[in-house]
Amino acid sequence: MKQPHEKGKSTGLHGGTKGKQEMQEDRKPDVLKRLSYIEGHVAGIRKMVEEDKYCIDILRQTHAVRKALEKLEAIVLEGHLRTCVPEGIKGDREEAVIQELVQLYTIAGNSPS
Numbered sequence: 001m002k003q004p005h006e007k008g009k010s011t012g013l014h015g016g017t018k019g020k021q022e023m024q025e026d027r028k029p030d031v032l033k034r035l036s037y038i039e040g041h042v043a044g045i046r047k048m049v050e051e052d053k054y055c056i057d058i059l060r061q062t063h064a065v066r067k068a069l070e071k072l073e074a075i076v077l078e079g080h081l082r083t084c085v086p087e088g089i090k091g092d093r094e095e096a097v098i099q100e101l102v103q104l105y106t107i108a109g110n111s112p113s
Contacts, residue, residue: 045058048061
């Protein structure tokens with residue numbers, strides 16, 4: 001059984017019941033900051049729609065949110081690849097880790113050969 005996260009110990013991000021781990025401490029503040037930015041930006045877009053702002057201006061803002069989400073995903077994915085994946089492969093979760101990566105690849109719009 002995994003020990004609870006200790007401050008300063010680097011672990012990855014893993015949800016559900018599949019070996020829950022916590023996000024790396026050095027990544028978490030950046031991820032939370034980016035989420036706050038995205039939330040604020042989406043609230044601003046809602047206000048723009050409510051105020052009947054010009055469609056192109058709204059679309060520019062939705063594009064900025066999409067890019068911010070992509071960057072957020074890249075940070076979380078990199079943390080996962082650097083921590084959870086190696087730990088899972090070294091442990092007894094090799095097949096589960098591979099299946100998760102294939103599933104993620106498929107969700108991203110790619111199909112495995």
